[in-house]
Amino acid sequence: MRFAILSACLAALAITAPAAAQMGMPKPLPAEALVDQAEPDKAAWLTRNIVAEGSIAGGIAFRFPASFYRSKLILLGESHGFAAPQVVDLELLTHLNQRIGLTDYVAEVDPVQADLLNRYLVTGDDALLTRVFDFWTKSGAQWGNRAFEAKVRGIRALNQRLPEKRRIRLLGIDAIQDWALVAEWAANGDAEAAKRLAAAPKDDRARTLRAAIADRTGTVAGQLRATLDDAVAGKGRETIIFDSYARAVGGDLLGNRPAYGLWGMYHVMQAGINKTRPFAARVVASDLPAAKATTSVALLALDSAVQIPAPMPTGLRRLRMTNFNMDGPYVMVKGAATLRAASRPSTVRIFDLGAKGTPFTGSAFSEVATSVGQSFVPDATGADAPRMAQYLGVFTNSDWAAPREPQ
Incomplete structure (x- = not known):
């Protein structure tokens, strides 16, 4: 599951889109699945335990x-695909940099994409940014949007105001996304070699590219080899994501x-989902320093595009x-009506689900019904269920993350 949230549901829609294009939009959930009554006492408890609040356009206060x-x-x-989370991401990153000096952003990109983005952060060379974003734009990934691009530009602007030792840099810990870009990087400027490497059969491309960089030195080469x-x-x-993070911690x-980093919802969940283990769940079950010090913040959408x-x-x-959105007609998060009662128009609110006297179990807001793919159920529910996320955010009236045109 991609946690009670739309992440998996939207991904499922994208996967099944060819059929949807031929048959029309999917059918809404049955009426009985959309029944959800607000619980006023629980909504009131949420509003007493707000730890971040502000406009979806920015100016969020963190406490x-x-x-x-x-x-x-x-x-x-x-x-992915909403604009507001990109605003929250940049503001929370800025806050953590100011508050605890955090500089390491673990990104949902591969090592070579991170290399290009880091070089952009230093040089401001738009060609580097374009090369990374054009892949997402042309491949249909929701990452190919203007809000994400604006955020990366915002990180560069932040870095330019900071002393060198406080500047943000990205750590690309994801599996390979852009194989053609990896081939270009491995070829090290040799266009013909890049073409040959990119033409490797799909079932042999990892081995081919691994052999091509066997003798390359440097941090990126080491990350990429692993x-x-x-x-x-x-x-x-x-x-792969967990292994990459563990190697970064161990070295x-x-x-x-x-x-800190922004990820698709599934990856940040701290317990099993549909008998699978997300990245965060693997971290909390490990012997890494973060095992008992991982914090997940989940963002849900209402009345948004x-x-x-x-x-x-x-x-x-x-x-x-x-x-x-999280309250139908194609996706329904159990408890959505209570979250609506605790929300405000055009506002981001983040609630502390584990604050003193919490009325919520660890699996709260993690049960989802959907008509566009697989419904999602946490592996454990009830009073003893491990907490999926420590904090839950709701944003309302966000626009879409508008697509970025190829350059």
């Missing part, structure tokens, strides 16, 4: 408890420093849709 700032790993979870080794071994994406790349990339007979079309 997390002291324990939040002792975290070794802080993960913000979103459903990531490709995992791919050659047939490891899944969550395992000089991250060490004992705290890290989202970008959905949909393959059509005429090509990829990015749709602006307003009916994929």
